[in-house]
Amino acid sequence: ACGGGDDDASSSGGVTDLKVQLSWITDASFSQLYIADSKGYLADEKVKLSLIPGGSDIGAIEGIVASGAADVGMSTDITSLIAAIADGNPLVCIGALYQENLNALMSDPAKPITSVAQLKGKKIGGNQGVQTKFDAMFKLAGLEPDYTFVPTGYGPDPLIKGDVDALAVFVTDEALAYQDTTGKAPTLLTFTEAGLPAYTEPIFVTTDTLKNKRDALKGMLSALKKASADDIADPALGAKLAVDQYGKGNDLTLEHETEHNKAYVKFIESAATKTNGYLWVDPAEISGPIVKGMKASGLKTADVSKILDTSLLEELKEG
Amino acid sequence: MTVMSQSAVQEAREQDVVDRALPPSRGTGRRLRRAGAAVVHAVWPLIALFGAWALWVRAGDVPPAVAPKPGTVLEFLAENAGSFVGDALNTLAVVVGGLVVGAVAGVVLAALSWTSQIARAVINGPALLTQCLPVATITPVLARLFGYGVSTIVVITALISFFPVLVFAATGLRQTPAGADDLFVVLGAGRWTRFWRLAVPSAVPRVLVAMRVSVVAAVAGTMLAQWVMGTSGLGYRLIIAQTSFRTAEAWASSVVSIVLSVLLFAVVSAICRVVEKRFS
Amino acid sequence: MTATATRGAPIRLGGVGKTFSLKRGKSVEAVRDLSLEIQQGEFVALIGPSGCGKSTVLRMIASLDAPTSGTVTVADQKPGELAAQHRLGVAFQDNALLPWSSVRHNLALPYKVAHRPVDRQRIDDLIDLIGLRGFEDARPKQLSGGMRQRVSIARSIVLEPDVLLLDEPFGALDAVTRRRLNGELQRIWMADPVTTVLVTHDVDEALLLADRVVVLSPRPGRVSKVLEVPFARPRTQEVTRTPEFHELVDELTAELDVLSRGSGE
Amino acid sequence: MTATATRGAPIRLGGVGKTFSLKRGKSVEAVRDLSLEIQQGEFVALIGPSGCGKSTVLRMIASLDAPTSGTVTVADQKPGELAAQHRLGVAFQDNALLPWSSVRHNLALPYKVAHRPVDRQRIDDLIDLIGLRGFEDARPKQLSGGMRQRVSIARSIVLEPDVLLLDEPFGALDAVTRRRLNGELQRIWMADPVTTVLVTHDVDEALLLADRVVVLSPRPGRVSKVLEVPFARPRTQEVTRTPEFHELVDELTAELDVLSRGSGE
Amino acid sequence: MTRALRSSAYGALGMVVVLAVWQLLATTGTLGGALTAPTVVARVFGDAEERSTLAQAAVATGGEAVVGFGWSLLTAVVVGLLVTLVRPLRRGVDQLATIESAIPFLSLAPIMLALVSREHVPAAMAAATAFFPLYVAVTAGLDAVSRSVADLCTVLGASRIDTLIRARIPAGLPVIATGFKVGMPLAIVGAVIGEWFGSSDGVGPIMLAAMRGYQMPTMWAAVVATVLVALVLYGVCALLEALVTHRFG
Numbered sequence A: 001a002c003g004g005g006d007d008d009a010s011s012s013g014g015v016t017d018l019k020v021q022l023s024w025i026t027d028a029s030f031s032q033l034y035i036a037d038s039k040g041y042l043a044d045e046k047v048k049l050s051l052i053p054g055g056s057d058i059g060a061i062e063g064i065v066a067s068g069a070a071d072v073g074m075s076t077d078i079t080s081l082i083a084a085i086a087d088g089n090p091l092v093c094i095g096a097l098y099q100e101n102l103n104a105l106m107s108d109p110a111k112p113i114t115s116v117a118q119l120k121g122k123k124i125g126g127n128q129g130v131q132t133k134f135d136a137m138f139k140l141a142g143l144e145p146d147y148t149f150v151p152t153g154y155g156p157d158p159l160i161k162g163d164v165d166a167l168a169v170f171v172t173d174e175a176l177a178y179q180d181t182t183g184k185a186p187t188l189l190t191f192t193e194a195g196l197p198a199y200t201e202p203i204f205v206t207t208d209t210l211k212n213k214r215d216a217l218k219g220m221l222s223a224l225k226k227a228s229a230d231d232i233a234d235p236a237l238g239a240k241l242a243v244d245q246y247g248k249g250n251d252l253t254l255e256h257e258t259e260h261n262k263a264y265v266k267f268i269e270s271a272a273t274k275t276n277g278y279l280w281v282d283p284a285e286i287s288g289p290i291v292k293g294m295k296a297s298g299l300k301t302a303d304v305s306k307i308l309d310t311s312l313l314e315e316l317k318e319g
Numbered sequence B: 001m002t003v004m005s006q007s008a009v010q011e012a013r014e015q016d017v018v019d020r021a022l023p024p025s026r027g028t029g030r031r032l033r034r035a036g037a038a039v040v041h042a043v044w045p046l047i048a049l050f051g052a053w054a055l056w057v058r059a060g061d062v063p064p065a066v067a068p069k070p071g072t073v074l075e076f077l078a079e080n081a082g083s084f085v086g087d088a089l090n091t092l093a094v095v096v097g098g099l100v101v102g103a104v105a106g107v108v109l110a111a112l113s114w115t116s117q118i119a120r121a122v123i124n125g126p127a128l129l130t131q132c133l134p135v136a137t138i139t140p141v142l143a144r145l146f147g148y149g150v151s152t153i154v155v156i157t158a159l160i161s162f163f164p165v166l167v168f169a170a171t172g173l174r175q176t177p178a179g180a181d182d183l184f185v186v187l188g189a190g191r192w193t194r195f196w197r198l199a200v201p202s203a204v205p206r207v208l209v210a211m212r213v214s215v216v217a218a219v220a221g222t223m224l225a226q227w228v229m230g231t232s233g234l235g236y237r238l239i240i241a242q243t244s245f246r247t248a249e250a251w252a253s254s255v256v257s258i259v260l261s262v263l264l265f266a267v268v269s270a271i272c273r274v275v276e277k278r279f280s
Numbered sequence C, D: 001m002t003a004t005a006t007r008g009a010p011i012r013l014g015g016v017g018k019t020f021s022l023k024r025g026k027s028v029e030a031v032r033d034l035s036l037e038i039q040q041g042e043f044v045a046l047i048g049p050s051g052c053g054k055s056t057v058l059r060m061i062a063s064l065d066a067p068t069s070g071t072v073t074v075a076d077q078k079p080g081e082l083a084a085q086h087r088l089g090v091a092f093q094d095n096a097l098l099p100w101s102s103v104r105h106n107l108a109l110p111y112k113v114a115h116r117p118v119d120r121q122r123i124d125d126l127i128d129l130i131g132l133r134g135f136e137d138a139r140p141k142q143l144s145g146g147m148r149q150r151v152s153i154a155r156s157i158v159l160e161p162d163v164l165l166l167d168e169p170f171g172a173l174d175a176v177t178r179r180r181l182n183g184e185l186q187r188i189w190m191a192d193p194v195t196t197v198l199v200t201h202d203v204d205e206a207l208l209l210a211d212r213v214v215v216l217s218p219r220p221g222r223v224s225k226v227l228e229v230p231f232a233r234p235r236t237q238e239v240t241r242t243p244e245f246h247e248l249v250d251e252l253t254a255e256l257d258v259l260s261r262g263s264g265e
Numbered sequence E: 001m002t003r004a005l006r007s008s009a010y011g012a013l014g015m016v017v018v019l020a021v022w023q024l025l026a027t028t029g030t031l032g033g034a035l036t037a038p039t040v041v042a043r044v045f046g047d048a049e050e051r052s053t054l055a056q057a058a059v060a061t062g063g064e065a066v067v068g069f070g071w072s073l074l075t076a077v078v079v080g081l082l083v084t085l086v087r088p089l090r091r092g093v094d095q096l097a098t099i100e101s102a103i104p105f106l107s108l109a110p111i112m113l114a115l116v117s118r119e120h121v122p123a124a125m126a127a128a129t130a131f132f133p134l135y136v137a138v139t140a141g142l143d144a145v146s147r148s149v150a151d152l153c154t155v156l157g158a159s160r161i162d163t164l165i166r167a168r169i170p171a172g173l174p175v176i177a178t179g180f181k182v183g184m185p186l187a188i189v190g191a192v193i194g195e196w197f198g199s200s201d202g203v204g205p206i207m208l209a210a211m212r213g214y215q216m217p218t219m220w221a222a223v224v225a226t227v228l229v230a231l232v233l234y235g236v237c238a239l240l241e242a243l244v245t246h247r248f249g
C-alpha cells in the first residue's frame, strides 16, 4: 500500500529513493510523510520515500537501519536510539516528528494520579520493558521505587476493569480509547512531567548515509517540514491519506484516524520549533534532561555530539 | 504393526558387532569410546553454529543491534553465569509445569475425541483456534481469566504444548496393531477396556513423537509468555535487556533458553527411547 | 458323539454368502450359500483349499465380518452377543498377541476384559501346558513363531468359553508338539465339551479331534462334503493307525484333491 | 546328491552360538555350538521342535542376527555380502509382505531393489504358479493366510537367488496346495539347483525335497542328527509311499519324539 | 460421502458450541472488554467493504503460511532424509533443529530482516515456526518401519536409498501427515507474526492497529478471518492424513 520497500536506494532520473523504516504500521502517526508525498513536496526535492511499515514494537528499528536494510529510521522513542548509539551502532539522529514524549501514565479521573509521589504502593500496568521507566520516575523524584508492576497487553481494559491504578499509554492512543469507552477523559501524568522527557519518532540514519546521501536527506527534511505545517492546518487530510491510501489494508477508520491525528498534530510544535522550525531536536535537551532520565532508567548514554547532527536542519533554517 | 524403529534395529545390530569385536574385558574402553562419540555428537553443532555466527558477524561487519559478536555474549555469560541460574530455573519450572498441564490436557482431549465423532469435531475447532493466534493477541483475554501472574504464563505454555499431543495422540489412539481390534471384539471388550488396554498402548509411539515437539514448543512458549507478560525468568530478562539495549545480555538470555531447550529435548528423547522399546 | 449337557451354544449358518470388494469395482466372492448347523457342544473341523473362505466363515461366526447374504446365529442370537458376554474364545490365524504385553499379560487379558479376577493359577497351568515356562515375561517379539501360536491357543481357552473358534492353531508347530497339543485339546474338550470350530489343513488332525469334518469347496466356499467321524473318544494316536482311519483320511484327501483340481488352483 | 555345476554358494556355520537377553538380566540360549557345512547347490531341510532355534539359524545365515559366538560364512564371505549382491532369497515365517503394496508390486520389489528391469512375464508366471491370478492388485490384508504365504514364497525365488532360505514356507497351506508347491519347488530347484535351506515341521516334506535333513535338538539348538536322503530325483508322490520312505519318516519322527520328550516341552 | 457430510455437520456443531460459549462470555463481560461478542463481530463482516478487506487479508496471510509451510516441509524432508541416510549426523542435526526452533525470532527482528528480504519475512517466519514439528514428524516417520519390513530390506540387499524409498517413506507417510496438522497452524501464527515485522497486507497489521486502537470488533473479526483460513488449511491436512493412513497405514 505504501510503495514497495525493496527497490534499490539508487537515484533514477535524478530522484533519490530512500527506504524509511517506520516504528509502527502506516496509520495517522505518520501523516506528515503522506502529505509530503501526495502534495509533491518530496518530488520537488527529487526524493522518493519507500515507506516500510513497522509493528514489531521492539526497538528493532535501530537494528534494521544499522544493518542497511533501510536508509532512514523512525523509532518510537529517542531513548532507544540513544541507547543503540551508546551500544556502538553507527547511527545518528537528524530530526524528530514529535517534540514530546507521547508516553503517559493514565488513571481513573475518580482516583486521579497526577504526581510520581502518588504512585507509591500502586499497581501500575504497562507493556513489558516500561518498568525501568517507572523505577527512574521514582528515583528522579527522590523516592525508592515502590509499586507493583502488572504486565498488560494492549488497550485501556486493565484500567477500566480496575486491574491497575495507573496504566502506561500513548496519549494519542489508549487515552483516546479510554474516553471513547468510558465517556470520560482519563487523568494523565505524562512521562515528561514525571522527569522523562523524550522526542517521539526521531528521524535517524547511519553516519555513512548522512555522508553519502546528504542532499536527499536534506530534501526529505525540507519536504517534511512543509508537510508538518499542512498537517497542523488540517489534521483530517493526513487521516484521510492514511485510511484511503498509505494504510489501506490495515482496516483503519476515518473517524478514528482523524481523532488520532488531531491528538498527534499538537506535538509537532513546541517553543523550540517556533525558532528552529519543525522537526527540531535540541542538543541541550538531550544532553540535559533526556540523558538524565535515561541514566535513571539504567540506560547507557553517549555524548550528544555522537547522538545528534543538526547540521541539515540548521542549513534548512538558513536556506 | 509392531513399530520397531530401524534405528533401534540398527543400533542393536551395531551393538552386536561391537560386542563380538571386543572381548568383555575391554568394557571400559568401549564405554569411554561411546562417551567420546556422545560428546562429539553433542558438540559439533554448537561449534558449527558459533563458527557460522562469528564468521557472519565478522565478514558482514554486522552492527551490534543486529547481532553482537559471539565472544561478547559468551564473555557476558561467563561473567554472569550465576545470575542466569536463577532465571533458568524459573523458566524451567514454568516449562515443566506448562508441559505437564499441556500434555495431560492434550491426552485427555484426545481421549475424549476418541469416544465419538461429535466429540472429535467439537474439540478440533476450538483447539485449532488456540493455535493459529499469536500469543500477544490472546494474552489480554487469558490474563483476565488467570490473572497477570505466573499462572497465565503456565497456561500459555500449556496452550502451546497441548496441541501436538492432542493431534498425535488422537491419531495414535486409532493406530492399533493388526488384529488387535478383532481380538478385543471377540473378547467382548467394552469401550472403556478397549480404550485402556488397546487404544492407549497403541498411542504411545505417536505420543512420544508429540512429546519431542511439545517440549521444545513449551520452552519457546514460556519464553514468549515471559517476554510478553512475565515478571521473572529468562524471557523477562530478554525483553528488559532488549528494551535497554543491553544486547549482550539479551543474547545471553536467548542462548541460555536455547541450551535449556536442547537439554530438555535430549532428556525427553532419552525417555522416549526407553518407552519406545517397551511399546514396540 | 454329541456330548452330555454342556455349556456350549449352537451355531447356525443359513444360506450365508460373503463378497469382498477389491479395487476398481472388482470383487471376490469368498463364501456362497453356505448352510451349516453346529450343535451345542459339537466339535466341527473345517477343511478346504487355501483361500476358500474358512477364516471368513470363522470371522462371521465371531461377528468380525457381516455376511453379505444369509444369516448367522450363535446361541440363537446375533453373533456379537456371545462375544459381548465374554463367552467366545478365538485363536486367530495370525495370533494377534498384544506386542507390548508379556506372555503372562497376554494370557491375563481375557480376565481383565471380562472384569473378572485374574486366575494366576490357571494362567500358570496353561503356561506349563503350552511349554512356555521360563518365558512368562517374554514379549511376543522374543518368541518363536510356534511359541506365539501356543500363547494364542492358551488365550483362547483361558476363560473356558462356550464357543471356541480355532483358525489353524497348530500350523506353526512341529509334529510332536502338535500331536501333544492335539491330545491336550481333546482332553480339555472332553472334560468340558464346548462348541468348537477348528480350521485345519491337517486331515489327520481333523479326524482325530472332530465329531464332524466339513469340507469346503474352493472359492466361493460352499459345503462340499460333511463327514461324521465314527471313532470313540478318547481317540489316541493308536486310532490314527487303524485302517478305518486311513480310509477316512484317503476319502477326505481325495475329496480335497478333486476340489483343487476342479478349481485349477 | 551334490548337483552339477551350480550358481549356488556354500554356507558354513562353525561352532555357532546365539544367546538373546530377556528382561532383568535373564537370557535365552537359542543356539549352542552348532556346526554345519552346506555345499554349493545342496538342499538341506532343517527340522526340530518349536522354539529350538531354526529361525535363528536362518536369520544368522541371512545376516539378520549376529552369532554370539562362532562364525557364519556364506560363499566364504560374511553373511551380509550375499544379500548386498541381491543373491539371497528368503521367505520369512511371518511373510513380511509390504502391507501397502499389491501382490504384483510385492513381487516386483526384489527387481527394484536390485535395480534390475522388472520382468513382468516372470512375475505373471509366478502369480500363476502360486494360483493368485485375479489377485494381482490385491493388497496383503485382502488375502487369506495361505495366499500371503504363497506370495512370500514367490518373492523369495523371483530373482533366482544363489542361496534360498525358506522358513516354514508351506505352513499355512492345505495339503493339496502344499504338495503341488512342493513339486513346483523341486522342479525349479532341479532346473537350477541353488543352495537351499528349508525349515519345516513336515517330515515328509523334508524327505521329499532335501538332499540332507538336519535335526536340531530342543533349545539350545544343536545338530542332533543328520540324515542323507537316498532317493533319486525327481521324487514324486510315489516315492512317499515306498517302505524306504516310511522307514526314514519313522526314524526322523522317533528322533524328534525322543528329543521332545527329553526336553519335557 | 455420507461420512464426510456427517463429519462436517459435526464440525459445524462444534463451531456453534464455540460461538455460543463465546457469546455468553462476551455479553456477560466475564473476560472484559477485550472480548467482543460474535454478534458484534458479525456486524463487522456485514459491511461489504470490511468483508472484502478482511477476506483479502486472510487470503494473503494464508498464502504466506502455505508458502512458508512448503519451504519448511521441503527442508524438513531433505534434512530428514539426509540424517536417515547418514546416521551419525542424526543427533547433531536434531540438536540444530532444536536450536532453530528455540531461537526467539520474534525478538530478533533485525536478524530476520538481515537474513531474508522483507517481503519474504512472513513466509520465512511461517517456515521457521513450522519447521520443527515437521522435522520431528519426518524423522520419526522414517524410523517407523516394522521390524519384518526392515529385515526384508536387509535380505534383499536394499541400499540405504532403496530402503528409504521402498520401506521407510511409505511406512512413514502417516506419521508425517499427522505432523502436517501440527505444522500448519504454526505456519499461520508464524505468518501473522512475520507480518508484524512490517508488512502492508495480511491480517497481522489489522490486528496490531485494532489492538492498539482498542477496536475490538475489528480485531476479533481479523481473528475470525484467520481461524477460517486455518480451518480450511487444517482441513486439507486432515484430509491428506486420512488418505495417507488409508493407503499406507
Ligand SMILES: Nc1ncnc2c1ncn2[C@@H]1O[C@H](COP(=O)(O)OP(=O)(O)OP(=O)(O)O)[C@@H](O)[C@H]1O
Residues within 6 Å of the ligand: C020, C021, C022, C028, C029, C030, C049, C050, C051, C052, C053, C054, C055, C056, C057, C093, C219, D141, D142, D143, D144, D145, D146, D147, D172, D173, D174
Ligand atoms: N478383507 C478382505 N478384503 C478382500 N478380500 C478378502 C478379505 N478377506 C478375505 N478376502 C478374500 O476372501 C477369500 C477367502 O479368504 P479366507 O481368509 O477366508 O481364506 P481361508 O480359507 O482362510 O484361506 P487360508 O487357508 O489360506 O487361510 C480369499 O480369496 C481372500 O482374498
Ligand SMILES: Nc1ncnc2c1ncn2[C@@H]1O[C@H](COP(=O)(O)OP(=O)(O)OP(=O)(O)O)[C@@H](O)[C@H]1O
Residues within 6 Å of the ligand: C141, C142, C143, C144, C145, C146, C147, C172, C173, C174, D020, D021, D022, D028, D029, D030, D049, D050, D051, D052, D053, D054, D055, D056, D057, D093, D219
Ligand atoms: N529377538 C529375540 N529376543 C529374545 N529371544 C528370542 C528372540 N528371537 C528368538 N528368541 C528365542 O530364541 C529361541 C529360538 O527361537 P526361533 O525363532 O529360532 O525358534 P524356531 O526354531 O524357529 O521355532 P518355531 O518352529 O516355533 O518357529 C526361542 O526360545 C525364542 O524365544
Ligand SMILES: Cc1ncc(C[n+]2csc(CCO)c2C)c(N)n1
Residues within 6 Å of the ligand: A023, A024, A029, A030, A057, A075, A076, A127, A168, A169, A170, A173, A174, A200, A201, E212
Ligand atoms: C508515532 C507512533 N509510534 C509508535 C506507535 C505504536 N506504539 C509503540 S509503543 C506505544 C505506547 C505503548 O502503549 C505505541 C502506541 C504509535 N501508535 N504511534
Ligand SMILES: [Mg+2]
Residues within 6 Å of the ligand: C054, C055, C056, C093, C167, D144, D145, D146
Ligand atoms: Mg485362513
Ligand SMILES: [Mg+2]
Residues within 6 Å of the ligand: C144, C145, C146, D054, D055, D056, D093, D167
Ligand atoms: Mg521359527
